[in-house]
Amino acid sequence: GGSLDHGVGIGYSTWRTYPNHKKYFLQGQAVPQAHVVIKVTHYKIGKARLFAQGKRRYDRKQSGFGGQTKPIFYKKAKTTKKITLRLECTVCKYKMQFKLKAMQALRTWW
Numbered sequence: 001g002g003s004l005d006h007g008v009g010i011g012y013s014t015w016r017t018y019p020n021h022k023k024y025f026l027q028g029q030a031v032p033q034a035h036v037v038i039k040v041t042h043y044k045i046g047k048a049r050l051f052a053q054g055k056r057r058y059d060r061k062q063s064g065f066g067g068q069t070k071p072i073f074y075k076k077a078k079t080t081k082k083i084t085l086r087l088e089c090t091v092c093k094y095k096m097q098f099k100l101k102a103m104q105a106l107r108t109w110w
Helices: 053-062
Strands: 013-019 021-026 034-042 081-089 095-109
Touching: 021 081, 034 095
Parallel strands: 013 095
Antiparallel strands: 021 034, 034 081, 081 095
C-alpha cells in the first residue's frame, strides 16, 4: 500500500477529492431543462450576528456578577464532519447545497 489512508473499514473515509466543476441536470430553473456546468465550492458558515436574539439573551445573562451561566461543551466525541458542498450554475447563477458523508477532509480539484 501507498502512504494514502482511505479509511477502509472504519465506517467513513478520512479524505476525499471532488471536482471543481461538474455537469448537472437543472430542471425548471432559468435554463430550459439541460445539463449545465456547475461550480462546486465548500459551504462556509457566515459570521455570527451580534444582535441575533439568542446572542442578545446570552450576553444579558452573562453580564454582571455570577460567572459563567450556561454550560460550555467540552466532551467532543466526533472526529469527522459531514461536508456540505455549495453548487452554483455557471449560466443562471442558481445556487443549491449538497451534503456528502462524514469525512475528515475534502479537496476540490481540476
